[in-house]
Amino acid sequence: MSQNVPKKQACFPIRVVMEMTNLTARQIRYYEEQGLIKPKRNEGNQRMFSLEDVERFHLIRSYIEKGVNIAGIKAILATSESEETKRD
DNA sequence: TTTCTTACA
């Protein structure tokens, strides 16, 4: 069994994210392509999804299920991120 | 074996 040696942060391949978000690889790659999320890339050019990325996919998925399109989600995500840094 | 990109339906 391959044990976990000192890991930096938890990142998962697209196949794990698919299970966690219940999305298809197509959707995950497509949403990222649309700028809904920006996962990191490893040496193999593979997407490295962290917990934060998975959580954001949950939000994206909820909007898709609500009937929101990419443009709408982009606006919502942009607003949410702005709210975080906006406080006044 | 798994993931990636591009393209078409």
Added chain:
DNA sequence: TGTAAGGA
């Protein structure tokens, strides 16, 4: 959104 081809 699903699937195919070709490559890493």
